Amino acid sequence: MRRPINFNAGPATLPLPALERARAELLDFDGTGLSVMEHSHRGQAYEAVHNEAIALLRELLSIPAEFDVLFLQGGASMQFALVPMSFLPVGGSADHVVTGAWSEKAHQEAAAWAGIAGARARVAGSTKESGFTRVLRADEAQLDPAAAYVHFATNETIHGVQYLETPTFGRAPQVSDMSSDFLWRKVDVAPFSLVYGGAQKNIGPSGVTVVLARKAFLERGRKDLPKILQYRTHAEANSLLNTPPTFGIYLVRNVLDWIKTCGGLDAIEARNRAKAAELYGAVDASAGFYRSPVEVGSRSVMNVVFRLPTEALETRFVEEAGRAGMLGLKGHRSAGGIRVSLYNAVEPEWVTVLVSFMKDFAKKAG
Amino acid sequence: MRRPINFNAGPATLPLPALERARAELLDFDGTGLSVMEHSHRGQAYEAVHNEAIALLRELLSIPAEFDVLFLQGGASMQFALVPMSFLPVGGSADHVVTGAWSEKAHQEAAAWAGIAGARARVAGSTKESGFTRVLRADEAQLDPAAAYVHFATNETIHGVQYLETPTFGRAPQVSDMSSDFLWRKVDVAPFSLVYGGAQKNIGPSGVTVVLARKAFLERGRKDLPKILQYRTHAEANSLLNTPPTFGIYLVRNVLDWIKTCGGLDAIEARNRAKAAELYGAVDASAGFYRSPVEVGSRSVMNVVFRLPTEALETRFVEEAGRAGMLGLKGHRSAGGIRVSLYNAVEPEWVTVLVSFMKDFAKKAG
Numbered sequence: 001m002r003r004p005i006n007f008n009a010g011p012a013t014l015p016l017p018a019l020e021r022a023r024a025e026l027l028d029f030d031g032t033g034l035s036v037m038e039h040s041h042r043g044q045a046y047e048a049v050h051n052e053a054i055a056l057l058r059e060l061l062s063i064p065a066e067f068d069v070l071f072l073q074g075g076a077s078m079q080f081a082l083v084p085m086s087f088l089p090v091g092g093s094a095d096h097v098v099t100g101a102w103s104e105k106a107h108q109e110a111a112a113w114a115g116i117a118g119a120r121a122r123v124a125g126s127t128k129e130s131g132f133t134r135v136l137r138a139d140e141a142q143l144d145p146a147a148a149y150v151h152f153a154t155n156e157t158i159h160g161v162q163y164l165e166t167p168t169f170g171r172a173p174q175v176s177d178m179s180s181d182f183l184w185r186k187v188d189v190a191p192f193s194l195v196y197g198g199a200q201k202n203i204g205p206s207g208v209t210v211v212l213a214r215k216a217f218l219e220r221g222r223k224d225l226p227k228i229l230q231y232r233t234h235a236e237a238n239s240l241l242n243t244p245p246t247f248g249i250y251l252v253r254n255v256l257d258w259i260k261t262c263g264g265l266d267a268i269e270a271r272n273r274a275k276a277a278e279l280y281g282a283v284d285a286s287a288g289f290y291r292s293p294v295e296v297g298s299r300s301v302m303n304v305v306f307r308l309p310t311e312a313l314e315t316r317f318v319e320e321a322g323r324a325g326m327l328g329l330k331g332h333r334s335a336g337g338i339r340v341s342l343y344n345a346v347e348p349e350w351v352t353v354l355v356s357f358m359k360d361f362a363k364k365a366g
Numbered sequence: 367m368r369r370p371i372n373f374n375a376g377p378a379t380l381p382l383p384a385l386e387r388a389r390a391e392l393l394d395f396d397g398t399g400l401s402v403m404e405h406s407h408r409g410q411a412y413e414a415v416h417n418e419a420i421a422l423l424r425e426l427l428s429i430p431a432e433f434d435v436l437f438l439q440g441g442a443s444m445q446f447a448l449v450p451m452s453f454l455p456v457g458g459s460a461d462h463v464v465t466g467a468w469s470e471k472a473h474q475e476a477a478a479w480a481g482i483a484g485a486r487a488r489v490a491g492s493t494k495e496s497g498f499t500r501v502l503r504a505d506e507a508q509l510d511p512a513a514a515y516v517h518f519a520t521n522e523t524i525h526g527v528q529y530l531e532t533p534t535f536g537r538a539p540q541v542s543d544m545s546s547d548f549l550w551r552k553v554d555v556a557p558f559s560l561v562y563g564g565a566q567k568n569i570g571p572s573g574v575t576v577v578l579a580r581k582a583f584l585e586r587g588r589k590d591l592p593k594i595l596q597y598r599t600h601a602e603a604n605s606l607l608n609t610p611p612t613f614g615i616y617l618v619r620n621v622l623d624w625i626k627t628c629g630g631l632d633a634i635e636a637r638n639r640a641k642a643a644e645l646y647g648a649v650d651a652s653a654g655f656y657r658s659p660v661e662v663g664s665r666s667v668m669n670v671v672f673r674l675p676t677e678a679l680e681t682r683f684v685e686e687a688g689r690a691g692m693l694g695l696k697g698h699r700s701a702g703g704i705r706v707s708l709y710n711a712v713e714p715e716w717v718t719v720l721v722s723f724m725k726d727f728a729k730k731a732g
Binding site for chain 1: 400443
């Protein structure tokens with residue numbers, strides 16, 4: 001059976017070999033006669049998978065030794081709360097850069113915690129007034145030199161806005177939501193103190209959150225919180241403080257292994273850049289029928305958003321594309337328009353099919 | 367291939383039909399051509415599974431309409447923190463009944479939060495001095511009549527201690543960790559305000575936490591917390607506030623459907639009681655070679671713990687049983703001895719094999 005063309009924003013399409021591997025050994029993991037999800041998280045069979053996933057992440061991203069690699073739960077949304085709980089000291093302040101729906105939500109959650117903890121979560125800069133159509137330059141931010149950290153999102157999944165180069169917001173520790181930015185290229189994590197992301201974009205299924213963080217930064221986290229809310233305790237326990245989402249982490253392992261088999265992140269990046277170039281090219285070559293609201297220098301390689309002349313045409317576009325076997329093209333309900341997510345497992349051929357459909361649709365409707 | 371006999375305490379053995387169903391449709395869920403984990407959590411295909419899982423839980427447990435059914439993440443350990451965060455008011459106090467390692471940990475996490483929030487988490491009663499070998503009777507607890515809630519664990523997975531009848535600790539709302547107690551019989555949730563449990567015992571894979579709670583109780587929760595930490599927001603969003611662990615919830619659906627196919631919880635309970643009776647019978651008939659440290663009225667139907675005359679014999683027992691194809695018999699490192707978890711998917715025949723092994727072992731070594 002031919003797989004549908006899946007442009008979902010997350011949970012997203014997964015590499016077929018990673019899924020086929022999961023199916024092949026679903027009832028018999030590694031010759032044990034048990035499903036991997038029936039193994040104890042304290043047993044050798046699972047721990048080997050767990051440690052292999054961590055080692056593969058370290059290898060693919062060349063993560064420095066002074067960083068911990070954690071697998072947590074709750075998605076990026078849980079990190080929106082856990083980061084200020086650990087790193088926003090009583091009487092302290094954190095700076096937030098807001099460039100889309102997710103970094104805005106991160107600020108709201110931090111502000112809620114700040115209200116409880118007697119601290120502050122400032123908006124150091126925002127592109128909301130211009131409709132989140134570009135990233136904020138570091139020199140536009142009104143930074144607090146005493147900020148405990150600066151939080152921003154390197155890619156905004158809903159608004160299709162991405163930092164194509166890692167910015168530097170002052171000298172405070174940089175903390176970033178990289179959910180839809182993780183692992184489509186070899187990002188250097190050295191400029192950051194902590195980055196996090198939900199797995200359900202490029203890393204695996206939903207239910208696993210990846211955190212990469214400097215050990216020294218984690219050590220500074222608030223120590224009187226319940227242990228389950230502290231990064232430190234998870235780091236000390238190698239993400240086995242309590243039962244982790246074992247099957248999800250197993251699938252992460254499969255996906256990471258697939259990336260390695262593809263030639264690693266440099267090869268994956270070239271493939272992704274070619275997909276995005278083809279799609280943005282089609283938008284720009286449509287004589288205004290398709291319009292990207294995002295400034296050229298901020299256009300996301302992972303989440304391509306564009307508009308059609310009317311909302312009615314956008315609805316028709318999504319419907320007709322659906323009948324042609326293309327799923328997940330409807331923009332987020334808060335933003336409207338069309339969104340095409342081009343995560344690693346999206347085949348280049350799928351983009352070619354979409355671009356061809358776009359040309360036909362514009363000719364017919366334009 | 368014959369499945370190994372798996373007595374793991376969790377992640378535990380899962381019903382073969384639930385796993386086979388997952389394997390059969392891993393690459394093509396419900397004729398969609400996609401894995402269920404590649405579907406959007408906002409799409410019809412996944413939402414149908416999500417709502418079916420909730421409906422099956424409601425049906426199997428006859429959950430009253432005034433209760434919400436939530437799927438969260440982070441395991442029971444995360445609930446240890448979230449419960450006091452929502453329900454322990456500033457200046458207030460919660461009562462904890464401690465009957466084993468897990469209810470003790472729940473108290474420690476609540477006490478940490480109480481320290482931050484300016485509240486108290488009292489130990490209203492504990493069986494620690496006697497080594498957690500029995501539950502605490504309600505009349506033994508020193509309850510605070512003004513307590514915001516009373517927390518206890520209906521079953522202690524490590525110490526093998528279980529409330530065979532639901533106790534009533536005063537008039538405060540009753541909150542309970544039921545992780546290893548969920549769904550092996552038809553428990554009435556009406557005496558509780560909130561119960562929770564990690565799925566990885568009787569409900570599904572690790573990475574999903576089930577919460578059943580009175581709507582009115584959730585409504586009283588603290589409203590200034592970050593939204594991701596509030597039960598209310600998850601309830602309002604039908605557990606779709608952010609991306610849920612979709613594949614885990616899909617497997618929960620499969621497991622619940624299997625329970626229904628087996629004849630529901632009454633049939634499952636009869637099966638479980640027979641397994642436990644056979645195993646405790648073998649312990650009691652061994653002329654003291656095997657000794658249950660747990661008082662008869664507190665013996666868990668789900669987690670049977672027993673000791674042998676020496677630790678050396680216990681080690682040999684686990685090793686020889688392992689060679690005979692029986693896994694997961696080693697007691698928790700904090701408790702020692704042998705632990706046999708008899709969750710729903712443990713086949714009665716497996717217990718018969720174990721009992722036969724126990725008789726032979728005692729004869730040889732006794």
